[in-house]
Amino acid sequence: MAKIIAGVGSSHVPAIGAALDNGKTEEPYWKRVFSGFEKSKEWMRKTKPDVAIVVYNDHASAFSVDLIPTFALGCAAEFPPADEGWGPRPVPVVKGHPELAAHIAQSVILDEFDLTVVNKMEVDHGLTVPMNLVFGYPKDAWPCPVIPLAVNVVMYPPPTGHRCYMLGRAIRKAVQSYPEDLRVVIFGTGGLSHQISGPRAGLINSKWDKSFLDNLSKDPIKLTKIPHIEYMREAGAEGIEMVMWLIMRGALDDKVDEVYRFYTVPASNTAVGHIILENRKRAAGKRPATGKTKRAAHTARQPVRRSK
């Protein structure tokens, strides 16, 4: 049986990607940002997930205004980095996990989430920057297959926070009914507070961001009730992309432990937020979230297979 073991929240600021690609990580401005992810890389090396589901948004790269899917699940075998106007980022092609992705699509659509299935897609900084921040900067291959879940947060209205959270729960259920023994980490990306458009550009609201990060473990249900107007007013017009973190949160257990957090202002125009949440280790039969016993025999429940 597959299982989601942990969630990672991270900003995806494009300038972070540019700093990595252009060797600027040692400059004081960028060192402040990257130093906050050293522990996360260590955590990821220990955790060694078999698959990562990355919830992110496309920025006029794979999707123009010709087609604006609210939720689009990447079911392809691979996803090349997109050319965002400066040539594709020099990062490895992202390998998918088409079998698990197809299984998730089938399960969540029958759970009444009308996903768009994508069998061919390029991925932009929205996906690859958070991956660099926690997986490092590999030359040849990313350490695990990735299932991209692209969410429309560019055109208003994006899905509500509540809808995102519920989709996360449906994804958790789908993963749990996959017969192969896989350990899955889910990423929620974007944010935190920022506005990059119009005369109010440059808005940052650290107090609001902190409360959002606190409530991911303390009271996620409260976060699902935040209306869009509050995201835009308090966290900036583009800060609304924080709803994507709620898909990650919904995919975790009700009780989670915050194992790491990092927050800094600014990276370019944006507040950078990062969090790692692990499902609380408690009942016997549940495997711990550390990498040590990662492939222990798992006998508790038989996978539920759909007949359709």
Next chain:
Amino acid sequence: MARKEHDYDDIPGTFVFDAERSRQGYGINMFCMSLMKDENRKAFKANEAEYLKKFRLTPEQTQAILKRDYNRMLELGGNIYFTAKLGATDGHSFQHLAAVMTGSTQEDYAKMMLGGGRSVEGNRTKSGKGKSKSKSKAKTKSSSKSRSKRG
């Protein structure tokens, strides 16, 4: 038809790219999208007005693009992730565009960001309606109720 009023129109200095603007700004955004290709960037730079004729743009939209009036582009349906491609075609960094939209110099804008960014205090609302925290909380409650009924 006049634009319908929305709660988010009350946020100062903000043009929310909603479904209505997406419809209205299709030409602006697809023009910007075309600039992802080098040959199109060259053709645009060679004769801007002529190149723009290929897209379904209103005279106001065409003027906003030619004048690089980024706020007006947003108001007429452009989206920042798209219009940023025009900025890049002109060789500008994103921070330059942000400074232009805020009516600031790039230096001052960069300083503001290093100092923690623009404060939300005094920047929440045009009308004063969104000021009261308790009001927005009350709204939150009722909307969550109706949601839980559905789901």
